[in-house]
Amino acid sequence: MTLNAQVLIIGGGAMGVSLMYHLVKAGWSDVVLTEKNDLTHGSTWHAAGLCTHFAHNPTIQELRATSVRLYRDILPEETGGTCGFHRSGAMRITSNPDRMDEFAHVAGLSRFTGYDLRLLTSPEEVAALHPLARTEGILGGIYEPDDGHVDPTLATNAMAQVARAGGATILRQNPVRAIRREGGHWMVETLREVIRARHIVNAAGTWGWEVGHMMGLNIPSVPVLHQYLVTDTIPAVAGRIAAGLPELPMIRDPEESWYVRQERDGLILGPYEKNAQPWSIDGVPPDFGAELMAPDLDRVEHIIVAAMARIPALETGGVKSVVNGPITFTPDANPLIGPVHGLPDAWLLTGSSMGVMEGGGAGWFLAHWMTHGAPPMDALAVDSRRFGAWADRDYRVQKAVECFGLQFGVHYPYEERPAARGKRLSPLHDRMLARGAVMGAAHGWERPNWFSDRTGDEAVPTFRRANWFPHVAREVQTVSEAAGLADLSVFSKFEVTGPDARAFVDALGANRAPKVGRVGLLHALTPAGGTASEFTVSALPGDRFYLTSAAAAEEMDEDLLRARASGFDVQIANVTESLGVIALMGPKSRAILSGLTDADLGAGFPWLGVREITVADIPLRALRVSYIGELGWELHAPRADCAALFDALEAAGRPHGLGLFGAYAMNSMRLEKGYRAWGADFTTERTPAESGAGPLIRAEGRDFVGREALARRMEAPDRWETVLLAIEADGVDPFYSHTVLHAGRPVGVVTSGAWGHRTGKALALAYLRERGLRDGLSVSILGRSCAATVLEAAPYDPANERLKA
Template sequence: MRQHARVVVIGGGAMGVSLLYHLAKRGWSDIVLVEKHELTAGSTWHAAGLCTHFAHNATIMEMRAHSVRLYREILTAETGLPTGFHASGALRITRSPDRMDEFRHVQGLGRFVGHDFHILSPGELKEIYPLCLTEGIIGAIYEPNDGHVDPTLATNAMAAGARSRGAEIVRHNAVLAIERKASGEWLVRTAQGDITAEHVVNAAGTWCREIGAMMGLDLPVVPMLHQYVVTDTVSEIADRIAAGAKELPIIRDPEESWYLRQERDGYIVGPYERAAQPWAVDGVPPQFGMELLPPDLDRVEHIIALAMERVPALANAGIKTVVNGPITFTPDANPLVGPAFGLANAWLLTGSSMGVMEGGGAGSFLADWIVDGAPPRDALAIDPRRFGNYADRDYRLDKAVEGFGLQFGIHYPNEEREAGRPRRTTPALEMQKSQDAVLGAAYGWERPNWFAVDGADAPLTFRRPGWFDAVRGECLAVRGGVGAIDLSAFSKFEVGGAGASAFMASLGANRPPARQGRIGLVHALTLKGGVASEFTVTRLNDDWFYLTSAALAERHDEDLLRSRAAAFADVTIENVTERRGVLGIMGPRARDLLETVSEADLSNSAFPWLSAQIMRVAGIKTAALRVSYAGELGWELHVQLAQFGKLYDAITRAGRRFDLRPFGIYALNAMRLEKGYRAWGADLTTERTPIEAGLGALVKADGRAFVGREALLERIGKGSWTMALLDIDDDGERLPFYAHAVMQAGRPVGIVTSGAHGFRTGKTLALAYLRPGISPEGLTVSILGKELVARELREAAYDPGNLRLRGVHAAEPVAFTPA
């Protein structure tokens, strides 16, 4: 075994071996994989091997599609070894109208990404799957390029491909410890000796928490027991084989929570029970390797019975084998693929409940990220830093059980799942509940999404939601008077020290504010010129800056700030997210309200737009920032979190004379789209530059070095995408949200990144990226199977001159009348 390597991959399952293979394909041959047992030990060897393109996120869809291409074509062509891939196709059936909407949404996303999904009638379903009864079924989605693979054959083929390019694999070599050397390199101590490496990757799957602990990490992963049954011969399948019929497609019933696939002349049936069973939550038994747990069919027989009713041929089969083994779940059931928080050159490739399905593509994704220094596509859905320190043992356990039970759950827009909550709260939470706040969770923080009116309810839907009128009232109240919103979930950082000014000047595409008390917007870029992060930067003095960013970006942005500040002397980074509460006061009467609780001069001349001051509000020391994501006159009030309840109460009491209305994140989202404001993680991602995002005015590239500058300049005009603000016809039923295909002359030319109805303007709006060279003429947006005409707006739909933000527009109270 080599003693020095560029990369050490820990774990020989499908994901770890895929990474090794793809790193070798990128030309990194000085790499080694260590496995404590045999390759595929843990969960790969007993996986059912299902492969699908179906996903609700473009990155995950393409990751799964890469796995299919790899297993179906590439590996055998390169290595001459079989993978056992069966191009059977796959079906998902439903009796739910909401599920049909979900199918149409995934079909639209697939259309843009380049993968065909076909919506079937019950009759068409019967033609493709004659053994299935269609009573009660209203439709299905057919994935013709799906299939299944032999996990062991595929993993061994990837291993052979890696070895042929110089990579080393060492089996029966347990990792004993992981240390950081003074040089910054990693020292991985194994049973067969020590390896010094530049990069270390935790791809340990079932054992990822144990390896994570050696790295100093507490990973939010839980092994869950999943059972499937392999049957004896099914006479109906044997007859089909004898007649030369094509292999039956995989079939899934998401409502009843089972999948069924042909296995030679029999079946594999896999149920996902709602009452899920976690296993080895606090540590995998040391002796565990390629064992299975005893069968426990009592837990799942009711689900198997449902599958028999739908496919009666299954009821005539005997049981050959019951497989009961662990698969790993994260709190959102997506894998952990990317940097380990707080550790340089440490990576995670684990936590996938579908490691074979996602492994081929996940290994390729991470290999590109390691080699290129930036992810190949938007990574937010899989980046390990999407969870914070709130994801403790109870949280990860509650969420894993929930996620397993909802493995086939409908992925509604704006869905809020309840397990594991609450985790992070402000002192104003009980007051907000008394105001009928309907709460959501953002990076563990409880925050109001909207406020119910007269007991209004809002069941989850893909169509116009039940909160529509309530949010309309919130938006019109902000337009006509004043509203208050809890923005405490923002990520918040203080940057100080003698080197802070030089560091901040290098942080992003825009210069930081030059004068004390001024505010600017700075986009940090990736090495490829894409948007890595977005910071609102307030200069408090020459050597002290206050930064806020998206709630979901807390760990991501802390990593970015600390890693880039390391090149500068005397710079301190402090994460103050949990020490600050933020209350937004927005609307043309915001100044009038604040003047009743503060003695500060809030006039335009004394406190202009995009400036900040330290003042007292209701006797509380406050950093007041005159910014407004709602596009109205407004301030953000940043206070010590312990004082936030007192501030919220004081503003609520003082606001009564101004008809102050609390508003939530849904209203804010609608109002920011009326202004054409981009949102990090939705409209701003690593895939597109700020210029492509329409933020060229915030790029100052002359005479100043910053990460991604050269790549940004090189990409200008070379196959550039463009972002458009679209005004979409309103059919009274559908609303845009994300991942809808933008069409032109019958072909997909773009993708919606965010959308909402603009209540102040009466327009249905969406931000969308258009492919290079596309003219914004003759566009439609495909929403749940219907194409709606879309027109590009050349300026913001609301107050394009920013007169209201600048505070030169008088209040115009508007009475709220339900639509």
């Protein structure tokens, strides 16, 4: 028997059932969910059910907030029942000054997103909210009054009840045996029938890797065992209940790595040990469903002891039960949500270590994406394509262990975590290390963040001014006074050829294809007019185009290019691995380069030009572009030739005072020019015009995805705008997600920021959701209100004289 479906969801946990619920709500028909065992089996059923609004990213915060609204308000109204949601509130406490900075940053972001997170600045405030907690050594914390906990099984079954009433089909005890693509549909063999589906969604959670394997994928997720213990009656808790006092707020101590919440007249204690225990890495046992592992409290005894010291009442209740079961971790602990790279009509909704906490919102998020062709918010933190083929078995295991151990780690700006590094190395990697590069990771690549003159130097994480500040200042000075080399090989790179190459690129986005020999920026849009991708497009002779984009966008941009090439006679090649890129920038760059080539580097090679030339006997593509506001070139050469090219450039530049610069210096200099960055300042949420790229839009006489929505939004009275701010930050350099205030009201958010070394200004790009605001602006940075001035022109070389020199 063959069952036809518009969409087949594989997995009946909170994530998959939430998607089923939201697709039905969105009007989808023939929605089918198949579950290996029963709903909630795997990890949902044994989850502690914690729900929070605390998050460092607006999208993650919205997933969590949407879940709370769904469980607390919407589902009880729709079903007439309850999801067992307790609005207990929650707090996080700390003895770590850096953690207080983190709390201040999250509380500041939440002013913009509209969620109530309150900074606690004294032990007394902590004690007033949680009378069972000892506060010795505590600096303060953060309080989330709308947080709570839910019964995972009640919540999942409530979503299933509404979805079934709307026509969805749920197949229980029906494991998937095989998956194949046939005739434009997915054919899924299950225990009971073959399901023919237009769309397929891997929401298998604990079994996500296995279902992905059937799809031909290597899902970067790993089940990791997590324990929590439930106490018997605790007299202090029972006494509060008898006195009619409200439920205790959940409390987390991230420094000691535990959480505690009230469970009837007892408590639940959940520890996260640093040395995580991966489980069934390459396949879950076939008979596993709603089982648990034997308790292993020896692994977490030290954390339990610390929790008892902080909450002495824990010692007065015996251990009633211990839950030891798998939860799933991705390499960054965020869920995998969105399209599958390279496969049509295939989606992921899996890998969440917070499946109940994020599940209600995650289903809404993906249902919107599947329905409208774009996510409802910026998806970069959760996009299923943020990991590539380089995220192999070792990577996913090592990163899962790291993420579990850092479940309560401080999330610093510019954080670089050490596990599973070195997956993708540029052809200049050894040379960069030999010259003092302190590396960062970008989509698996190792790239120089900054350069040190001390062997073994590393970045010291902080929310304040970092130890690399003077090193970056030196790099910027070298580039602005002489010249600098940078390894930009991490760029994503694509070649478009064929008879329809120009027509294809011309129809790709809001900006026309450049003329032959020229370089332009092109923004591909979502159907709603937001910015999906940003390409630097070089037009070469012979109907050839060379497109580069951000490292993290590689899989997303390849999918976009191939999807939009339908109907055009073109060939698209991903040449990311085969080409390296060396940037030569600075006022002496022409003098240096001219010693290695016979090519005309003057009038015959204007700004925003592209030429195929020979440098040091190496044929390459030279682009006269600069993201830092100085005269310069990007040299794109075959990987095998990059080392020799670098050596020649370095030797030729030595008499001119040539140096090296990294990503942090580049970020500082690009902000001094007001240049936007994809993934930070350009996102799917805002149009290119709102992001400040309005002058580049050339919509007339062309049809492209998002054209009508773009035109409509460009005229909308509630459209946003991007401004460049100079901030009086007093030594705390801005970075991202600071709330912008006007007369004390939240009116915008910082998307990126840094100290501008050439201009001596703290700079930030920010979205304002109220256009035209200029006077009375400030930025909330780590709990302080810092005056901000809108700069109407770039503070560095506003006339572009240095670029065009």
